[in-house]
Amino acid sequence: MAIKTATDATFEELVLHADKPVVVDFWAVWCGPCRMVAPEMEKLAAKYEGAVDVVKVDIDANPVIQRKFQIMSIPTIAFFAPGKQPMGVVGFRPMEQLESQFGLAAYATAPSQPNG
Secondary structure, eight states: OOOEEOOTTTHIIIIITOSSOEEEEEEOTTOHHHHHHHHHHHHHHHHTTTTSEEEEEETTTOHHHHHHTTOOSSSEEEEEOTTSOOEEEESOOOHHHHHHHHTGGGGSOOOOOOOO
């Protein structure tokens, strides 16, 4: 699964109106720790493909989103679950810590059970 990129124009559609949970990586090109987070986001996207979307937002290119969500430090990783308040963490976190913090295991797609 490819990580999606949201902009000021597409954030609402990709994240706020998503029909499944979304993990958002707020980052910037010049941010060293953001480069460390990128592989963790790729692991999350692969592990939760089809169950949780992963979206990146370059805060320098999208100042409206940065102001709306008051992103003051990066990287900030936020979790948006439909019908719930978003939650976030600042700084590098390994995939396993993000999974635990956001309770992602609850969204993992279980192997399909035969109807019997």
